[in-house]
Amino acid sequence: MLKYANFDIVFQEVPDEVTLAINITNCPNHCVGCHSPYLWEDKGTVLDRDELDQLIKKYASGITCVCFMGGDASPYDVESLAMYLKSQHPCLKAGWYSGKNELPNAFHDEVFDYIKLGRYDAKYGPLDSPTTNQRMMKRLADGRVKDITERFRSKKQETTKQQ
Numbered sequence: 588m589l590k591y592a593n594f595d596i597v598f599q600e601v602p603d604e605v606t607l608a609i610n611i612t613n614c615p616n617h618c619v620g621c622h623s624p625y626l627w628e629d630k631g632t633v634l635d636r637d638e639l640d641q642l643i644k645k646y647a648s649g650i651t652c653v654c655f656m657g658g659d660a661s662p663y664d665v666e667s668l669a670m671y672l673k674s675q676h677p678c679l680k681a682g683w684y685s686g687k688n689e690l691p692n693a694f695h696d697e698v699f700d701y702i703k704l705g706r707y708d709a710k711y712g713p714l715d716s717p718t719t720n721q722r723m724m725k726r727l728a729d730g731r732v733k734d735i736t737e738r739f740r741s742k743k744q745e746t747t748k749q750q
Contacts, residue, residue, distance in 0.1 A: 589613075589664045590631035594642060596650065601682050601701050602723075602738045604652035607642060609634065611657035611665075616686035620709040626657055636671050643676055654682035654701070662691045669698045688720075700726050714739040 594609045613629040614621075621627075632638060643653065653672055658665035662685070669681040682701035689704065690696055703714065705721030712719050717740055725735045 589634040589658055589661055589668070590629065591634045592626060592631045596646060597654075599739075600656070600684070601652050601654055601680070602725075602735060604680060604682075604701075605650050606652040606654045606682065607646055607650045608654045608656050609639075609642065611655055613660045614657050614686065615660045616706050618686060618707040621707060629660075634668070636668070636675075639668055639672065640675070643672075643679070647676075650679065652680040652682055652700070654684060656684045657686065658683070659686050662687075662694060666695055666698065670695070673698055697726065697730070716740075 590612045591609050592612050594607060597606050597608045600606055600608055610623065610626055611634065612626050612631045614626045617627055639653075643650075653676075655665045655668065665683055669683065672679060672681050680700035681698060682703075683699050684703040686706045687704065688706060690702070696702060701723065703721060703723045705719070707713065708720050711721075714721050714723060714736060719736065721736070722734055723736045723739065724732050726732055
């Protein structure tokens with residue numbers, strides 16, 4: 588069973604999308620240097636289809652994507668919610684930020700438009716670091732998957748130049 592601590596409307600986690608990012612608790616990864624250690628505990632509001640529908644209903648006119656931030660303790664529950672999302676809200680894209688380095692066996696990743704893989708490792712840095720071990724993948728219209736991790740570095744460089 589998935590639970591979440593909070594959510595927000597974000598603009599940087601998924602390139603070119605206005606994203607409802609749902610922060611899922613009970614993270615089993617416990618990465619050293621984690622920016623959200625409060626998500627390690629198994630607490631929060633149950634995230635099921637009804638709860639997901641309620642969150643989407645609040646923000647449907649302003650979002651283009653729903654991203655599940657975590658859920659590595661129950662990846663098939665994340666997969667199930669993404670399948671539900673795509674069947675009931677086909678205009679929305681689905682994303683998943685996983686702290687695992689690989690997808691689980693028999694996982695249906697084709698339901699996701701975006702997947703970030705890789706545990707956080709401080710010596711390699713986050714997604715916008717040129718040495719990151721993490722990867723953001725985007726599913727293209729023809730079904731192929733493209734690594735778009737470079738987009739995070741480009742955005743960081745643009746922001747730095749503007750300042």
